[in-house]
Amino acid sequence: MFRWEFFLEIIKKPDNIPIILLIIALIVYTWIALYKAFDNDKRLAEGRPVWEAEPHNQEKVHTWPHLLNIEFIAAIILMAGLTLWSVFLNAPLEEPANPGVTPNPSKAPWYFLGLQEMLVYFDPWIAGVLMPTIIIIGLMAIPYIDTNPKGNGYYCWKDRKFAISVFMFGWFLWMILIVQGTILRGPGWNFFWPGEYWDVHKVVPLVNVNLYELLNIDPKTFWLIREMPALILLGLYFLLIPYIVSKIYRKFYEDLGFARYTVTMILLLLLMSLPIKMILRWTLNLKYILVTPWFNI
């Protein structure tokens, strides 16, 4: 049941205001970027020069006054904004620190809320160490795996459909996790709908099971045998899918070459593993697919 007072209570928290601004900024800037990309598509289709190549955009002007006075105005607006913000919103007082009693909910800083959300679905070792490392390495690897020469110096959708959609997917996934961690995760890191009262007493049934439990395999079986279905599943996921994709999109595969294609597919499949795991958790209450004595997936 949606109740405005509970919704506003969460929205109005001084800590949450930046996240609200983030939602607005996210929508506005994504819209601007895509609008310009589609605009360039249209120009290319009509045979006109892209927006960046228009004569008035090619013209060179002096930094002073053209750039600096824009920056000056931006500085003024920022100052006014910060002044008003500090006048109207005070930093909240929280509980006295006590190592024996952590606050409930214990939330990471906003930029880590995506990671914290991932901890719900993955082993801490994977969500906390492996995935962030792969995210950083993956971002660093983009210039080496994306060798598409089209779109250099301008921005358009048609030439870079794959790159833009993958980026948009990852970008929105991460932002949605941050927004969800801020607004929808309440005491006990339980999920609360907008406008629902954040009840510290809320009890959520803990009925998550591992894959072998779903398949009714005796947990006391030797782990390698017990995890056979999981290993096969993961093998299919990481080997079969790239193989099939390479057969279907032959050109895509040939453009990239084997090494680049493999790296791209591994990164893509890892990215997709998060929403897949989330959906499996919501539908099948799946805790882990693979359970080994050292780590779980």
Place this chain on the structure above:
Amino acid sequence: MRFRIFVVSSVILFISALLAVWVDFDREWKHYQRDFKKLEIAKTLSEIEELKKSFDNDPEYKNLEEELRKEEEKINSKETLEKQKNLEEKIKKTQFELYVAEREAKFTKSKIDALDYQIAKQTNIGKDVSSIEAKKLELVNKWEEQKKYVQEVKQKYDNLVNEKNNIFKKYKEIKSKYEDKIAKLDMLNKKLDSIHKRPIKVEQILIPQLNNTIDRCITCHQAINKDGFESKEYPKVFQTHPNKELYLVKHKVEEFGCVVCHQGQGIATKTNEAHGYVPFWDKPMFEGKQAEASCVKCHKTTDNIGADFFEKGRELVNTSNCFACHKIDGMPSPMKNGPPLLQASSKLNPGWLIKWVENPRHYLPKSKMPTFPLSNEDARAISTYILSSSDPNYGEKKNVVPKPELASEGEKVYQAKGCASCHAIKGVGANVGPDLGRIASKTNPTWLFNWIKNPRTYHPTTVMPNLGLTDQETLAVVSYLQKFKWDNPELNQTLNLNDTKSIEKGKELIKAYGCASCHNIVGVEGAQNCPNLTNEMEKDIHKFDFGYSHLDPERGVYHIRESYVFNKIKNPWIYNDFVKGKMPNFWFTDEQANAVYTYIVGMTTNNENIPSRYIYKEKNVEESNEEVRK
């Protein structure tokens, strides 16, 4: 376009800067300080006015003023001025004369010293010194003369100075008298000046030795330590501390501050943040006399220190027998103050017992026994256990039959033997023993007879005395009391005393609710299942069972220990929406609940963080004995 944006954003920045300045100017405490400044200025001005008026009616002041004026005239007359001028010239001249004379004398002395040295040196090497000595003698004579002359000139100088001072002597005398007279006015004017000059600023008391206390209460409570604002006409925030001599002079403000007694958020400068509920602020402010809870932080005993409200709380806690269930480490457990129930079945009417267990106040509005949160079914089970387990054969005399014809005689005995001095009847009379206005529905004539004959055989520690009545008199009183019945159809409830299920359940309930803490009950020993209150006020907030009501200002529920403890005292069932609490309701009034709260909070606050130098020590006994011997 760009210019327009620049103009608009600059205007916004300017306005937001002005807004920031205004918000700072508009802070609550600054208003209080400005208001108090106005108040104090008005007060001082009216005092000055009053003083001036009193001078107008004071002949002595008028005389002095007149004399002073006359003297000033005299001093300023041409004659005096000329005289003064002459004298001053002479003094100047003589001063120079004196200077020269003294200089010459000094020079001569210097020469003599030089000759002394010569004499000593020549003597040492065996030369003749007679010529030098002659020279020295000459100089010494000259020096003597010079010294005499210096004296003469000095005398002359002193005379002149005296003469000059004499001109002003009378004026100065009168002037100093006048100044003494207007000293108070002068002081008030200076005070007014200093009030005007006083800056608006956060004022605070810093006490590093007392847990780094920072109290900013005096930022708004400007007059708390100032005399002259005791009157209730002043706004409460500007009143002097009540009983200032005791609270602020004996306990020096600079050493104690405010929150050590009153609690609250001392560093806050907004009223609701300093006084009221602030999320996560552990020590909310005590209201009014609740602050007496803090006396025991430093005072080991509260005898004769004026903590009357705290003492009232102690009394209520003792009569309510709180510590029979709730223990505080180091405090002796009290006696069982309810009547023993070992022979209850010989005494009680089952219907009455059920009603009583459900809520004692239905039968006896002033009952000392609190009301437990029990359903009718629970009450029946408890009654079944008590009646089935207790001994029905009490008393020497069996089967007493009251005689209605003795009732009038009984009433006389009742009056003559002073029963009425302890027992009321239907609310009329003393309140030491229970009201007897419905006694006949509670118990039977046999029990009543044996009880009146010798109460201690039933209840060894009862306060009711053995009045030494004869059998005849006792029977008469019993017959008299038979007319006091409780007209209540529910009394006809019956119990099956052989229902083992019910008996079992009753025993469990008696254990759970700790009935045996106050009553002696067969087969149940001193039940102790209530929270131990030692250091209750230091307990982790998460360990309090708030149920679902963590924050509900309308019902006075706040997520702090103080609120929890107060509500448990005032209305113990307030948190029962989650887990059914067992604590009974004592039906305290607000003031009683506050007193109990004050006592409990005082006794259960850990004072380990109070530095030892603050702990009050009785004056050293040996030392005072020493004084007595002297």
